[in-house]
Amino acid sequence: MKTTEAPHYRRYVLERGGDPLAGPKGAADGAIRRGHRAPLGVGDGKGVMFVGHIGQIYPAGFLPLSCGRFPNDSVVDVYQNHPTFRALRDPDRFKGRCGVCEYRYVCGGSRARAYAVTGDPLETEPDCVYMPGRKTVISGQ
Numbered sequence: 001m002k003t004t005e006a007p008h009y010r011r012y013v014l015e016r017g018g019d020p021l022a023g024p025k026g027a028a029d030g031a032i033r034r035g036h037r038a039p040l041g042v043g044d045g046k047g048v049m050f051v052g053h054i055g056q057i058y059p060a061g062f063l064p065l066s067c068g069r070f071p072n073d074s075v076v077d078v079y080q081n082h083p084t085f086r087a088l089r090d091p092d093r094f095k096g097r098c099g100v101c102e103y104r105y106v107c108g109g110s111r112a113r114a115y116a117v118t119g120d121p122l123e124t125e126p127d128c129v130y131m132p133g134r135k136t137v138i139s140g141q
């Protein structure tokens with residue numbers, strides 16, 4: 001299984017003693033699947049950038065927050081210095097549950113989903129069921 005826009009799956013795997021880059025503990029093909037997973041901490045605007053067909057620069061393909069336009073703006077400069085990109089790379093600026101979550105550096109939630117639901121890309125990941133501070137899963141997963 002390959003997840004897309006589901007960084008909170010890393011928390012799920014870690015709590016079960018697995019390697020979030022390889023899969024749940026005991027998975028025989030973990031080493032093979034490792035190559036199909038995003039490295040820890042990679043997310044919208046943090047190791048990811050999307051440039052649309054007419055040059056708009058976004059933090060991710062799922063996050064339609066225009067931060068500039070190529071070729072007028074340098075993609076390197078936007079990635080390194082645009083306030084939105086800088087905020088997305090700083091988990092301590094996340095709000096709500098993600099802002100206090102012990103997994104925010106390896107997960108951080110989907111910033112695109114937070115933006116789609118709340119209008120604020122730094123808000124809580126709406127699809128995560130984890131309550132920070134608990135080391136147990138609270139859903140029937």
Ligand code: SF4
Pocket residue numbers: 007008011097098099101102103104107108109110125128129130132
């Ligand atoms: S609360 Fe946020 S940072 Fe914590 S596991 Fe859920 S999505 Fe990830």
